[in-house]
Amino acid sequence: MRLFTLGARLLTAAVFLPEGARVADIGTDHARLPIWLLKTGRADSVMASDIADDPIRRARENVERWGVGTKVRLLQCAGFDGYRPEDFTHGVICGMGGDTIAAILDAAPWTADGAHTLILQPETAARRLREYLYTHHFKIMDEIAVIDGSRVYTVLKVTGGEDPHGADPLYARISYPLSLQRDEAAGRYFLRARRSLEREMQGMAVDSAAYRDAEALLSRMRELEAQNAKGI
Structure with a gap:
């Protein structure tokens, strides 16, 4: 069975992940990202979660259909509630509003410890998400604008630490890394x-x-x- 192609947003998120990363996919829905990472050899195992019954059911069906059921640990939980800090090195939150992403991070302050890298793709409220990151000890390591369909989106790579550009009002609207694109x-x-x-x-x-x-x-x-x- 020929592997599907990821859209521009998920593909950018995947490219931000180094080979061998221990990945947690928050809000996995159909588990497309975990399946793609495993089938392309970029990851050996992935944890994936969603808050609702139907997305978890679809994810379970898909990982079995693609033959990676033993390599994906599925959790039903809100945000990082079902995870321990040592479970992953890279967390991915794609396809949610910026305010929702900020709330997920706020409920798991240990994600700003500098030991974790987060890949964030806000559908809305990217400015407010950046403002949250700057004021809660996160720094934006990279950010890329991508065109997916007829719209432009942004994908951020962040980790814990003080962002030297966080006090500049321009970089709440267009982060420093994005301003170089x-x-x-x-x-x-x-x-x-x-x-x-x-x-x-x-x-x-x-x-x-x-x-x-x-x-x-x-x-x-x-x-x-x-x-x-x-x-x-």
């Missing part, structure tokens, strides 16, 4: 971030300090777009 996906993400700021500015008093700060931030975001367009 130069391609169509980055350009679309930068544009979306700028338009979001412009909408916020419409509700500000033009003579306020907040508006002046936003203008300075807007100028930096436009410069990022220009650099991306020039490939510099």
Whole structure:
């Protein structure tokens, strides 16, 4: 049976994982990522979990169908509730809202101990997720914008530690690693971030300090777009 192809978001998450990583896939649903990692030899075993009955049932059916049932340990739990810190080196949370991801991390503060690497793919509220990470002793090691279907998404690689860029308001909207990306996906993400700021500015008093700060931030975001367009 020919192995399926991962979409851009899950494939980017998979690429962030080193060979031999001990992986925990949170919110695994159909267990596509664990199956792909095992069938391609990037992982020897994977733990995977979901909070609801149906996703766990589908995951169990799929791992058996693909012949990796003995290499995937399935858990039914919320977030990291069913895991011990020593169970994995790399945790993956894909396809959830940024606020939900932040809540999962908040319930497991040991994930910021520096011994774990987390791959996070927020569907929404990426800015609030970054703000949470910066203020809860996480640092963003890498972040990549990807086009999946007709939309642009972002995938983050984080670990515990102080982020040197966390105090800069630009990097809540576009992280420092993401600001260095130069391609169509980055350009679309930068544009979306700028338009979001412009909408916020419409509700500000033009003579306020907040508006002046936003203008300075807007100028930096436009410069990022220009650099991306020039490939510099």
